[in-house]
Amino acid sequence: xxxVIQSPRHEVTEMGQEVTLRCKPISGHNSLFWYxxxxxxxxxxxxxxxxxxxxxxxxxxxDRFSAKMxxxxxxxxxxxxxxxxxxxxxFCASSPRLAGVPYEQYFGPGTRLTVT
Amino acid sequence: xDQVTQSPExxxxxxxxxxxxxxxxxVSGLRGLFWYxxxxxxxxxxxFTLYSAGEEKEKERLKATLTKKESFLHITAxxxxxxxxxxxxxxxxxxDMRFGAGTRLTVKP
Numbered sequence: 001x002x003x004v005i006q007s008p009r010h011e012v013t014e015m016g017q018e019v020t021l022r023c024k025p026i027s028g029h030n031s032l033f034w035y036x037x038x039x040x041x042x043x044x045x046x047x048x049x050x051x052x053x054x055x056x057x058x059x060x061x062x063d064r065f066s067a068k069m070x071x072x073x074x075x076x077x078x079x080x081x082x083x084x085x086x087x088x089x090x091f092c093a094s095s096p097r098l099a100g101v102p103y104e105q106y107f108g109p110g111t112r113l114t115v116t
Numbered sequence: 117x118d119q120v121t122q123s124p125e126x127x128x129x130x131x132x133x134x135x136x137x138x139x140x141x142x143v144s145g146l147r148g149l150f151w152y153x154x155x156x157x158x159x160x161x162x163x164f165t166l167y168s169a170g171e172e173k174e175k176e177r178l179k180a181t182l183t184k185k186e187s188f189l190h191i192t193a194x195x196x197x198x199x200x201x202x203x204x205x206x207x208x209x210x211x212d213m214r215f216g217a218g219t220r221l222t223v224k225p
Binding site: 004033042043044045056091093100101102103104105106107108109110 | 150161162165205211212214215217218
């Protein structure tokens, strides 16, 4: 299995631009998670989906952030407009279990976002 | 509020020098405690899930244990390839998943 795939691996953009991060979870997994990691705040859960349905988006920092999962093999995280404080590494993870039972997660390699 | 505190922040060991990493937690109803390993520039890699106090899990040189307030990751006779950041995460009854800040382990040959 190829594992969780994320693209792009690196993104540099200017403040005010729209940014879209993409994720392909492991085939057959039932839940998908988006995280943000910074030195100051560590790893923070932004949103998660069970069977393609958003369950909890309470970690999404602002309305500028949105996430979709149109099917079982694809998800996007969009930031519009982007700001310098959004600079971080964004991880996508998937789990064979539904979030709601103890669930181990399998993380992608991350997208390093820099907003200038 | 749910909290996860890992100590120490950083640990330097000589190859073969055994030690333990600590994860202290306060959570409203523990569903599971997880250990992950993260190498620089990569995503966290799942190691263990612990469900209840008294449980232990082992994998190669690593052993994870759990009490009602903390978990330990014991590393026996570590090798340089065990160098990484080790993250602890707790899943609460409301399914919130909270990660600790991690312990950065360096094992010198």
